[in-house]
Amino acid sequence: MTPRIGILGGGQLGLMLAESLQHLGADVTVLEKDPDAPCARRLAGVLEAPYDDAAALKALFGQCTTVTFDSENVPSEPLEPYSAQLKPSLEVLRTSQHRALEKKFLEGHGFRTVRHQAVEAGQSIRDAAVAFGFPCIVKSVLGGYDGKGQAVLRGPDDCRGLGPAVLEEKLELQTEVSCIVARGAGHEQVFEVFENLHHEHILDFTLLPARISPELQRTAKDTALRIARELGVEGLLTVEFFVAGGQLYVNELAPRTHNSGHVTREACSSSQFDALARILCGLPPPVPRLNPGAWVMGQLLGDVWLAQGKDGGALDLSALRDFPEVVEVYTYGKLEARPKRKMGHFVVRADTIEVALAKARALRAALVATAGR
Amino acid sequence: MTPRIGILGGGQLGLMLAESLQHLGADVTVLEKDPDAPCARRLAGVLEAPYDDAAALKALFGQCTTVTFDSENVPSEPLEPYSAQLKPSLEVLRTSQHRALEKKFLEGHGFRTVRHQAVEAGQSIRDAAVAFGFPCIVKSVLGGYDGKGQAVLRGPDDCRGLGPAVLEEKLELQTEVSCIVARGAGHEQVFEVFENLHHEHILDFTLLPARISPELQRTAKDTALRIARELGVEGLLTVEFFVAGGQLYVNELAPRTHNSGHVTREACSSSQFDALARILCGLPPPVPRLNPGAWVMGQLLGDVWLAQGKDGGALDLSALRDFPEVVEVYTYGKLEARPKRKMGHFVVRADTIEVALAKARALRAALVATAGR
Numbered sequence: 001m002t003p004r005i006g007i008l009g010g011g012q013l014g015l016m017l018a019e020s021l022q023h024l025g026a027d028v029t030v031l032e033k034d035p036d037a038p039c040a041r042r043l044a045g046v047l048e049a050p051y052d053d054a055a056a057l058k059a060l061f062g063q064c065t066t067v068t069f070d071s072e073n074v075p076s077e078p079l080e081p082y083s084a085q086l087k088p089s090l091e092v093l094r095t096s097q098h099r100a101l102e103k104k105f106l107e108g109h110g111f112r113t114v115r116h117q118a119v120e121a122g123q124s125i126r127d128a129a130v131a132f133g134f135p136c137i138v139k140s141v142l143g144g145y146d147g148k149g150q151a152v153l154r155g156p157d158d159c160r161g162l163g164p165a166v167l168e169e170k171l172e173l174q175t176e177v178s179c180i181v182a183r184g185a186g187h188e189q190v191f192e193v194f195e196n197l198h199h200e201h202i203l204d205f206t207l208l209p210a211r212i213s214p215e216l217q218r219t220a221k222d223t224a225l226r227i228a229r230e231l232g233v234e235g236l237l238t239v240e241f242f243v244a245g246g247q248l249y250v251n252e253l254a255p256r257t258h259n260s261g262h263v264t265r266e267a268c269s270s271s272q273f274d275a276l277a278r279i280l281c282g283l284p285p286p287v288p289r290l291n292p293g294a295w296v297m298g299q300l301l302g303d304v305w306l307a308q309g310k311d312g313g314a315l316d317l318s319a320l321r322d323f324p325e326v327v328e329v330y331t332y333g334k335l336e337a338r339p340k341r342k343m344g345h346f347v348v349r350a351d352t353i354e355v356a357l358a359k360a361r362a363l364r365a366a367l368v369a370t371a372g373r
Numbered sequence: 374m375t376p377r378i379g380i381l382g383g384g385q386l387g388l389m390l391a392e393s394l395q396h397l398g399a400d401v402t403v404l405e406k407d408p409d410a411p412c413a414r415r416l417a418g419v420l421e422a423p424y425d426d427a428a429a430l431k432a433l434f435g436q437c438t439t440v441t442f443d444s445e446n447v448p449s450e451p452l453e454p455y456s457a458q459l460k461p462s463l464e465v466l467r468t469s470q471h472r473a474l475e476k477k478f479l480e481g482h483g484f485r486t487v488r489h490q491a492v493e494a495g496q497s498i499r500d501a502a503v504a505f506g507f508p509c510i511v512k513s514v515l516g517g518y519d520g521k522g523q524a525v526l527r528g529p530d531d532c533r534g535l536g537p538a539v540l541e542e543k544l545e546l547q548t549e550v551s552c553i554v555a556r557g558a559g560h561e562q563v564f565e566v567f568e569n570l571h572h573e574h575i576l577d578f579t580l581l582p583a584r585i586s587p588e589l590q591r592t593a594k595d596t597a598l599r600i601a602r603e604l605g606v607e608g609l610l611t612v613e614f615f616v617a618g619g620q621l622y623v624n625e626l627a628p629r630t631h632n633s634g635h636v637t638r639e640a641c642s643s644s645q646f647d648a649l650a651r652i653l654c655g656l657p658p659p660v661p662r663l664n665p666g667a668w669v670m671g672q673l674l675g676d677v678w679l680a681q682g683k684d685g686g687a688l689d690l691s692a693l694r695d696f697p698e699v700v701e702v703y704t705y706g707k708l709e710a711r712p713k714r715k716m717g718h719f720v721v722r723a724d725t726i727e728v729a730l731a732k733a734r735a736l737r738a739a740l741v742a743t744a745g746r
Contacts, residue, residue, distance in 0.1 A: 002686040002687040003687060019392065022415060022706065023701070023702065023703040023704065024687075024690065024702055024704065025686075025687035025688055025690070025702075025704035025706070025717070026687060042395060042417065043417075044415065044416075044417065185694065266642065269639065269664070269700040269722055270700050270701070274701070278693070281690065282691070283690055283691065283693050283694065284693070284694055284697070286697055286699060286700060287697045287698075289666075289700075289722070291642070291664045291665075292664075292665060293662075313375040313398075314375040314376060314397075314398035314399060315398055317397065317398070317654065317656055318655070318656070320651070320656050320657070321558065321560075321656065321657055324657070324659055324660045325660075326659060327642040327643050327659060327662075328396070328643070328647070329396065329397055329398075330396040331396065331397065331398035333395065333398070344398070349642055349662070
């Protein structure tokens with residue numbers, strides 16, 4: 001029998017996972033409400049419904065042996081009847097989707113996080129922030145991503161509203177890194193550490209290798225693996241870290257493939273998507289050997305389309321003529337280009353990370369400067 | 374405007390090309406008559422009709438800016454009205470699909486082939502073979518692949534029928550190699566040389582690097598590039614060579630991606646499919662840098678499914694547990710497993726080609742020995 005794997009969410013992460021699953025011979029069903037989502041546009045077998053639609057969930061879990069999610073921002077309650085089929089587990093989903101629970105878990109298991117304070121439901125954020133100290137960052141407990149649901153508080157006048165929320169100390173960051181762990185079928189694999197540069201809270205470039213010391217890299221890999229074990233993740237866990245004062249602070253957990261992991265499609269012998277696909281099919285994840293060289297993944301936001309005078313469709317890629325270092329361009333097939341919407345990515349390879357990053361910046365500038373046709 | 378690229382043929386080569394095209398942002402239409410072909414099962418936008426269906430061809434070329442083919446065994450006459458949109462060109466298709474024309478072209482341009490003799494239409498194959506000498510191989514001029522349309526003639530008693538056909542001297546082969554050239558948008562890239570091991574005339578394993586001298590590898594790359602230039606290929610050209618007596622003999626030309634090129638998906642920074650996709654979108658092919666290590670691609674025929682007691686569907690891949698060296702398994706989604714039908718492939722990486730080949734053989738033996746579930 002052909003296994004059928006379900007994915008809650010039909011974004012680009014779901015699409016790339018679906019491709020890896022199909023390569024292994026699995027059939028795929030995706031639950032996604034947006035008809036302009038990448039999976040809806042390119043895959044057969046998409047159920048068009050919200051994540052909490054009872055009938056759609058029943059159909060999804062009825063068809064599929066195993067179901068995963070391409071975002072932790074899916075409501076967990078409607079999944080309760082189906083928890084036996086969910087990978088990673090409902091508990092992992094709940095812990096990682098709730099900023100206060102996540103921090104509590106990390107603290108309780110001795111992992112270093114930034115100093116923080118939960119603000120309970122109904123409690124004044126202003127009172128809590130005054131007690132915590134300024135400047136700090138306030139974050140919603142549920143649903144934030146790409147900087148949504150968070151704000152910097154520089155003094156009492158910036159504070160509004162009530163909890164639930166989490167306050168975090170504002171560190172002076174050297175940089176940010178992430179590390180992906182794959183666990184399944186009794187095997188564990190840890191990918192190399194990526195460095196992540198953000199622009200307006202959105203991932204802009206991922207660098208591999210990361211420009212941090214070998215010791216910090218080892219610590220990041222070791223910490224990510226220990227967190228995945230403590231959480232009991234079966235599937236993937238991406239751990240995001242702040243780097244400040246020469247130390248690592250666990251920032252966030254994402255129990256899934258990650259945008260920073262796009263770089264693994266080219267830089268590693270097996271990608272994050274291949275790793276998760278194997279695990280969902282009951283197989284151990286393959287060894288993610290690093291290909292030599294320096295790799296940079298650059299995100300392509302809707303802004304690049306808009307700069308070309310396009311409101312969607314295919315990007316004019318003629319600038320690639322001058323960039324033989326670009327080993328992958330992957331656009332997600334989204335029809336509508338909106339500012340800050342993730343529409344695609346590319347990967348550049350060079351001999352040093354400085355050259356790769358310079359080429360990546362130059363390519364994006366050239367794409368922006370291309371007159372649409 | 375989103376470019377739409379057409380593919381004549383919806384087999385595994387067409388499917389992997391379609392994926393690469395979609396990543397670049399192109400839409401894809403495939404013309405394929407078999408509803409159990411890989412593209413028909415997994416892609417939206419498949420026209421179900423034979424390659425010579427006039428209405429379907431009109432629709433295909435009407436929708437698409439550029440059209441290619443995933444096999445040279447497509448009838449060329451119905452394509453005449455659309456030759457301006459075809460890549461590679463109709464002339465390249467005609468030369469490479471006709472064994473006698475192909476040999477004539479190679480000879481006329483000074484490329485070394487095995488000694489051969491065309492047998493004209495209506496001429497006796499027996500008479501021609503007696504004059505040519507035994508043992509020899511008789512091959513049909515059109516339509517042969519995987520050993521179909523050819524036979525070894527050891528003496529007059531083996532000879533039957535009339536031409537058109539081609540007779541070839543039967544060489545004692547050391548091995549066979551292939552080389553892929555990508556040409557487009559004023560750029561040329563040549564992939565590294567692969568060694569191909571066959572079993573019952575079907576590609577069994579592809580080895581990269583090939584176990585021939587560096588000089589022979591350079592000669593193969595140089596020869597392949599010169600042939601592609603002489604033919605004026607815009608797109609891909611795969612050149613297959615015999616290796617005998619320390620020399621290379623051009624065996625066949627395939628103006629397309631090739632099964633031996635599956636190995637480029639993992640062993641190179643950009644695959645043969647990525648290269649052709651870029652060219653079809655009017656972009657130069659990227660540099661196909663070789664990742665270090667030794668790579669073996671193993672074909673998975675329907676026989677492996679049948680050995681597992683399956684007449685189709687997903688293969689039981691649990692044997693992968695013992696093979697962390699397997700960096701890719703790609704099954705083509707064909708529902709019906711038949712003996713010798715190409716159903717999938719896998720790629721193994723190791724430090725030496727001997728170890729990689731041994732692992733590949735062991736994996737396939739383990740898959741065959743897996744009791745279906």
